[in-house]
Amino acid sequence: MPWKNQSGGPWGGGGPRGPWGSGPQPGGGGGSTPPDLEELIRRSQDKLKSVLPGGSFGGWGGLLLVVAAIVFWMLSGFYRVQPDEQGVVLRFGKFTQLTQPGLNYHLPYPIEQALTPTVTSYRRIDIGMRVIDDPRRGNATRDVPEESLMLTGDENIVDVDFTVLWIVKSASDFLFNVQNPESTIKAVAESAMREVIGRSTIQPILTGARQNVELGVHDLMQKTLDSYQAGVQITQVQLQKVDPPAQVIDSFRDVQAARSDAERAQNEAQTYANRVVPEARGRASQVLQAAEAYREQTVAEAKGQTSRYVSIYDQYKKAPEVTRRRMYLETMERVFGGMDKVILDPKGTGVVPYLPLGEFPSRRPPQQQQQQQGGSR
Numbered sequence: 001m002p003w004k005n006q007s008g009g010p011w012g013g014g015g016p017r018g019p020w021g022s023g024p025q026p027g028g029g030g031g032s033t034p035p036d037l038e039e040l041i042r043r044s045q046d047k048l049k050s051v052l053p054g055g056s057f058g059g060w061g062g063l064l065l066v067v068a069a070i071v072f073w074m075l076s077g078f079y080r081v082q083p084d085e086q087g088v089v090l091r092f093g094k095f096t097q098l099t100q101p102g103l104n105y106h107l108p109y110p111i112e113q114a115l116t117p118t119v120t121s122y123r124r125i126d127i128g129m130r131v132i133d134d135p136r137r138g139n140a141t142r143d144v145p146e147e148s149l150m151l152t153g154d155e156n157i158v159d160v161d162f163t164v165l166w167i168v169k170s171a172s173d174f175l176f177n178v179q180n181p182e183s184t185i186k187a188v189a190e191s192a193m194r195e196v197i198g199r200s201t202i203q204p205i206l207t208g209a210r211q212n213v214e215l216g217v218h219d220l221m222q223k224t225l226d227s228y229q230a231g232v233q234i235t236q237v238q239l240q241k242v243d244p245p246a247q248v249i250d251s252f253r254d255v256q257a258a259r260s261d262a263e264r265a266q267n268e269a270q271t272y273a274n275r276v277v278p279e280a281r282g283r284a285s286q287v288l289q290a291a292e293a294y295r296e297q298t299v300a301e302a303k304g305q306t307s308r309y310v311s312i313y314d315q316y317k318k319a320p321e322v323t324r325r326r327m328y329l330e331t332m333e334r335v336f337g338g339m340d341k342v343i344l345d346p347k348g349t350g351v352v353p354y355l356p357l358g359e360f361p362s363r364r365p366p367q368q369q370q371q372q373q374g375g376s377r
Helices: 037-051 059-075 171-176 181-198 202-206 210-228 249-318 320-336 366-376
Strands: 078-081 087-091 094-099 102-105 112-115 123-127 129-134 138-143 149-151 157-168 232-243
Touching: 087 171, 094 171, 123 129, 123 181, 149 181, 157 181, 157 202, 157 210, 181 210, 181 232, 202 210, 202 232, 210 232, 249 320
Parallel strands: none
Antiparallel strands: 078 102, 087 094, 087 112, 123 157, 129 138, 149 157, 157 232
16 A cells, blocks of 8 residues: 555644645655544534524525535645655545645545655665765765675675665555565665676676776666666666775785786886887887898899990990900009009110100108198098
């Protein structure tokens, strides 16, 4: 029954906003409570006796009283829905329609009644921890290990504290399909987190996979609650703390430090390899290019010499004597060109004097050479 979930159900605890003229009660349930009809009629009769002459009234007075009671009863169907609420109208205890914020009307009790749960405000559930309000120290957090200790896929224990934020998506489903929505959401959240953690290893959970864990828990919770038709929208799952248990956290930190050192050594080795390998490849490429250039040069020189020999041989075939004489003179010029020469007369007259005009520019006095070098500087 819907009134089991609401603080102001149709049969309990009347308030200042009962169904007989002031709309539903404030709060999440917003149920209405009927007044004592006999007491109401008796008070109305007393008031009429005080105003009527002689203190009594006849048949018309009774009729007037009945009409006033009917009008008063009809007016009790007006109720107001706040901007952050949604109206749920029940007819003989069965859901009939949803109403939007503002002034609305339903048939008076006991035909219809209206509930006005809050649907737009975000609600929070903490799992694995409890926030305690301390007036002197402020907010303090208390761990709840029976909720936070979970087993990972690689058989490690991890301490997970997280928060779930949610809102009401459908007021009718929220009121009637789940008996205790907050307890249900909390149980679903803890179950979803344990399932996601059980599929993962501890290393990604503690380092870079927090966002994946949050998304996995969010999707699994929403899917489960939708299958329950709970009328709840999960807006966000926030991991507050993910650590190993306190008994082994020091040893776990030592392992993490060793892994960090290993990763740092690997990164340094990779950096060295990235620097040395390109240099070696560059030098190898340089050697190959130099060898290729030497090969091209040698082949070109050989082809040039071959072409020169072929051209000389062609001329030789045309005029062997002239070519032979020219080759002899060119060879003698190349052999004796850089030597000091003494010319002898074959007739026996001795040394033939001659003027070596070609040697004068290269043979200058040392002083003249120094002056010329100084001037060029």
